[in-house]
Amino acid sequence: MIQIEKALQDQVEIISNGSVVSPRGFSAGGLFCGIRRKRLDLGWIYSYVPASAAAVYTTNLFKAAPLKVSKESIDQENRLQGVIVNSGNANACTGERGLKDAYTMRDLYAAQMGIEPHLVAVLSTGVIGEFLPMEKIQAGISRIGSVEQPADVVDFEEAIQTTDTCRKSCAVKITIDGKLVSIGGAAKGSGMIHPNMATMLGFITTDAAIDPASLQQALRQVTNKTFNMITVDGDTSTNDMVLIMANGMAENLTLNPSHKEWPKFINALEIVCRSLAKKIARDGEGASRLVEVTVKGALNDQVAAHVAKEVIGSNLVKTAIFGADPNWGRIICAIGYSKQPIDPEKVTVHIGPIKVVENSLPCGFNEEEAKNYLQQENIHILIELNQADGQATAWGCDLSYDYVRINASYRT
Amino acid sequence: MIQIEKALQDQVEIISNGSVVSPRGFSAGGLFCGIRRKRLDLGWIYSYVPASAAAVYTTNLFKAAPLKVSKESIDQENRLQGVIVNSGNANACTGERGLKDAYTMRDLYAAQMGIEPHLVAVLSTGVIGEFLPMEKIQAGISRIGSVEQPADVVDFEEAIQTTDTCRKSCAVKITIDGKLVSIGGAAKGSGMIHPNMATMLGFITTDAAIDPASLQQALRQVTNKTFNMITVDGDTSTNDMVLIMANGMAENLTLNPSHKEWPKFINALEIVCRSLAKKIARDGEGASRLVEVTVKGALNDQVAAHVAKEVIGSNLVKTAIFGADPNWGRIICAIGYSKQPIDPEKVTVHIGPIKVVENSLPCGFNEEEAKNYLQQENIHILIELNQADGQATAWGCDLSYDYVRINASYRT
Numbered sequence: 146m147i148q149i150e151k152a153l154q155d156q157v158e159i160i161s162n163g164s165v166v167s168p169r170g171f172s173a174g175g176l177f178c179g180i181r182r183k184r185l186d187l188g189w190i191y192s193y194v195p196a197s198a199a200a201v202y203t204t205n206l207f208k209a210a211p212l213k214v215s216k217e218s219i220d221q222e223n224r225l226q227g228v229i230v231n232s233g234n235a236n237a238c239t240g241e242r243g244l245k246d247a248y249t250m251r252d253l254y255a256a257q258m259g260i261e262p263h264l265v266a267v268l269s270t271g272v273i274g275e276f277l278p279m280e281k282i283q284a285g286i287s288r289i290g291s292v293e294q295p296a297d298v299v300d301f302e303e304a305i306q307t308t309d310t311c312r313k314s315c316a317v318k319i320t321i322d323g324k325l326v327s328i329g330g331a332a333k334g335s336g337m338i339h340p341n342m343a344t345m346l347g348f349i350t351t352d353a354a355i356d357p358a359s360l361q362q363a364l365r366q367v368t369n370k371t372f373n374m375i376t377v378d379g380d381t382s383t384n385d386m387v388l389i390m391a392n393g394m395a396e397n398l399t400l401n402p403s404h405k406e407w408p409k410f411i412n413a414l415e416i417v418c419r420s421l422a423k424k425i426a427r428d429g430e431g432a433s434r435l436v437e438v439t440v441k442g443a444l445n446d447q448v449a450a451h452v453a454k455e456v457i458g459s460n461l462v463k464t465a466i467f468g469a470d471p472n473w474g475r476i477i478c479a480i481g482y483s484k485q486p487i488d489p490e491k492v493t494v495h496i497g498p499i500k501v502v503e504n505s506l507p508c509g510f511n512e513e514e515a516k517n518y519l520q521q522e523n524i525h526i527l528i529e530l531n532q533a534d535g536q537a538t539a540w541g542c543d544l545s546y547d548y549v550r551i552n553a554s555y556r557t
Numbered sequence: 558m559i560q561i562e563k564a565l566q567d568q569v570e571i572i573s574n575g576s577v578v579s580p581r582g583f584s585a586g587g588l589f590c591g592i593r594r595k596r597l598d599l600g601w602i603y604s605y606v607p608a609s610a611a612a613v614y615t616t617n618l619f620k621a622a623p624l625k626v627s628k629e630s631i632d633q634e635n636r637l638q639g640v641i642v643n644s645g646n647a648n649a650c651t652g653e654r655g656l657k658d659a660y661t662m663r664d665l666y667a668a669q670m671g672i673e674p675h676l677v678a679v680l681s682t683g684v685i686g687e688f689l690p691m692e693k694i695q696a697g698i699s700r701i702g703s704v705e706q707p708a709d710v711v712d713f714e715e716a717i718q719t720t721d722t723c724r725k726s727c728a729v730k731i732t733i734d735g736k737l738v739s740i741g742g743a744a745k746g747s748g749m750i751h752p753n754m755a756t757m758l759g760f761i762t763t764d765a766a767i768d769p770a771s772l773q774q775a776l777r778q779v780t781n782k783t784f785n786m787i788t789v790d791g792d793t794s795t796n797d798m799v800l801i802m803a804n805g806m807a808e809n810l811t812l813n814p815s816h817k818e819w820p821k822f823i824n825a826l827e828i829v830c831r832s833l834a835k836k837i838a839r840d841g842e843g844a845s846r847l848v849e850v851t852v853k854g855a856l857n858d859q860v861a862a863h864v865a866k867e868v869i870g871s872n873l874v875k876t877a878i879f880g881a882d883p884n885w886g887r888i889i890c891a892i893g894y895s896k897q898p899i900d901p902e903k904v905t906v907h908i909g910p911i912k913v914v915e916n917s918l919p920c921g922f923n924e925e926e927a928k929n930y931l932q933q934e935n936i937h938i939l940i941e942l943n944q945a946d947g948q949a950t951a952w953g954c955d956l957s958y959d960y961v962r963i964n965a966s967y968r969t
Contacts (some may be wrong), residue, residue, distance in 0.1 A: 196857075204894065204896075205890060205893040205894045206892075206893040206894070206899060206901045207889055207890065207892070207893035207901050207917070208901075235886075237886070238886060238889055238914075238917060238918060238919060239918070240916075240917070240918045272886065273886025273887070273889065273890065274885065274886045274889075274914075274918075274919040275919075303859060304818045330890075383889075383890055460872070460960075460964070461695065461964055464960070464961055464964035464965045465964065467961065467965045468964070468965025470965065473686065474647075474649070474650060474685025474686045475685070476683065477619055477650055477685065477795075478617060478619065478685065478795055479621070479872055480618075481615045481617040481618040481619035481795060482616065482618070484616075486620060489618045489619050489620075502650075502686075503649060504617070505652075506650060506651070506686075507650060507686040507687075533607070542962060545961060546958050546961050546962070548872075548876070549876055549879065549956060549957060549958050549960070549961060550958070552872070552876035552877065552880070552888045552956075553877065553880025553882065554877045
């Protein structure tokens with residue numbers, strides 16, 4: 146098993162400075178249209194040819210208008226050629242008018258690019274409950290593709306941000322049927338992050354040829370192990386969405402689960418999504434550290450995932466890590482209230498290389514060494530339940546003064 | 558229905574400066590035995606006669622040793638005559654030795670008071686994973702009842718505290734069968750508060766005569782509407798416990814659900830528990846405000862309770878309140894991810910007297926007025942789901958810089 150994974154890893158090459166335009170046939174850009182005060186706020190991705198498309202959406206009952214419109218676009222023939230996205234305004238809780246605005250935004254971009262509206266997805270992120278400033282958006286869209294507005298993927302990555310402090314992108318390449326296949330991605334997200342089915346905004350592009358149903362299956366499978374395993378604050382947004390476009394320009398034989406190189410594709414997609422997910426967790430609002438919690442030895446993978454997310458989501462664990470306090474008691478406590486079938490006598494916990502709990506009892510450890518470890522930027526916590534083979538990894542961040550500062554004053 | 562509730566309320570009198578010793582036949586005290594650095598750390602309650610007893614315990618899988626011992630005591634004949642409790646050390650995750658220590662602590666107090674060990678409950682609160690300093694506890698217990706250590710309920714209320722910033726007590730009186738019946742209570746709790754069955758430490762005394770099974774039923778019923786409806790940080794502790802002792806010295810006819818004045822007793826007990834629960838929420842670590850969320854119009858009371866607790870537990874709602882930001886979008890978002898059967902088109906939200914959302918859409922409101930309201934010490938949020946008659950109220954607090962400060966440095 147480990148050997149197979151190792152072999153798959155070896156077949157993937159990370160593209161340095163890779164992005165959503167690393168795969169053939171995609172362009173992306175961003176501009177300032179005036180929704181935010183100063184920063185870029187309107188972005189787009191365009192594929193030269195219609196691409197197979199799939200998406201996963203938030204489980205929040207209050208789904209924002211753009212999600213409904215994007216879902217309608219994708220459901221029509223499972224293809225997309227363009228994506229238009231704004232930051233600064235989520236177009237959520239905006240009723241009929243919000244829905245109309247989302248359609249208009251989609252149609253304006255489709256007209257600008259000369260493609261069918263149902264080949265366009267529309268996404269929004271930002272403040273909830275305010276109407277989109279449609280005149281500004283219309284003026285912005287009309288500038289896309291003009292000489293003054295050359296497509297630059299860095300502008301796209303900036304235009305999708307809200308409280309993010311950095312751009313988040315990544316790309317890899319593999320060969321399928323002897324053809325070079327690339328997968329690229331971009332994401333935004335920093336607060337209100339605790340996805341449950343989809344998550345924040347994620348954009349994946351690939352030049353692989355793949356049928357839409359297989360693409361949806363691949364995205365779902367990989368999202369569950371990556372984007373859905375991060376949490377910043379336990380809140381699942383109204384606007385979370387991850388979408389993928391596969392334009393087939395690599396000219397491989399059409400991928401599906403029977404294709405002998407399917408596992409290689411899935412693995413490469415997982416690397417891209419995991420990389421983006423970790424970047425989102427590390428950029429959690431106010432975060433000073435990336436925290437990775439791995440649970441092994443659970444009754445099954447689902448149990449492991451629940452326990453890992455409960456620990457990574459605990460405010461008390463997060464504040465302890467912020468304070469570089471090896472407070473394993475809070476880790477044990479979070480495992481204990483995860484409502485999972487674990488054996489409370491058998492738990493082992495490592496903080497980095499330091500074993501702090503064995504058989505659910507504290508083991509003598511060097512407090513100073515543990516404190517030093519917790520001052521690093523990447524913290525790893527390993528929890529062994531010692532029952533069976535289930536495992537999972539979740540990512541999150543510490544809870545700092547800055548989280549409170551950012552969220553006590555975000556809107557006003 | 559409202560008239561009945563009103564009539565019940567009118568029959569209850571709040572005892573000014575009431576406490577666990579307001580009911581006849583109880584004494585309580587506290588002292589410093591050296592577990593904490595300076596503050597009182599050993600407390601006790603004693604009933605002159607054995608009392609009917611009942612308790613509810615944490616749902617955390619890692620139950621602390623004292624809970625196991627207390628449960629064994631109570632299960633033996635559903636009676637208690639004394640309670641011994643320490644702060645500064647939770648005696649949790651301490652294995653066989655911790656269990657032995659909890660038995661020893663119980664036996665020492667029983668011997669000191671000349672009563673049977675199984676009539677004693679033992680509770681601990683504080684740091685997880687360290688062994689109790691038994692010599693200090695033994696020395697402390699040996700001073701209980703001495704001339705130098707007169708019983709003072711204020712000392713008890715102080716001795717049970719950890720990061721609490723104030724004592725929490727309350728008592729009421731009613732008449733049952735023409736006899737004066739009092740119910741008193743004390744509680745501690747400030748962090749790791751998100752109870753699920755029992756909660757933090759709560760101590761209720763009454764001189765009512767009541768059979769143990771009815772007492773257990775009353776405690777369960779009332780706890781679910783009070784202590785189990787508060788949350789500070791979503792963490793359910795290993796040591797949460799609420800216990801009640803009823804010594805019968807009021808000489809009423811033995812209470813049970815068939816007694817015509819049973820609703821009056823339940824109502825009085827609920828007033829005591831709600832008062833303590835609200836004091837705990839208000840004293841949440843770092844809290845500057847008490848937040849009350851009422852949900853009405855749900856399909857049933859359970860749905861209402863889930864929604865209320867999801868909203869009160871949202872870090873984003875809590876930080877918005879800390880910042881006096883009427884960010885109703887975060888309230889809507891939390892309602893939306895509560896996974897309850899609500900109608901996403903029908904929600905109305907009030908922040909204090911100000912309607913901010915109607916039919917799930919924002920209504921124009923005076924931002925300045927809402928900001929001013931949120932600067933008060935007691936915040937009330939009303940959510941109307943407009944589906945049926947289910948309702949519930951939950952209590953919590955805002956999330957401040959001080960929460961992070963306290964929890965980034967609690968242990969070390």
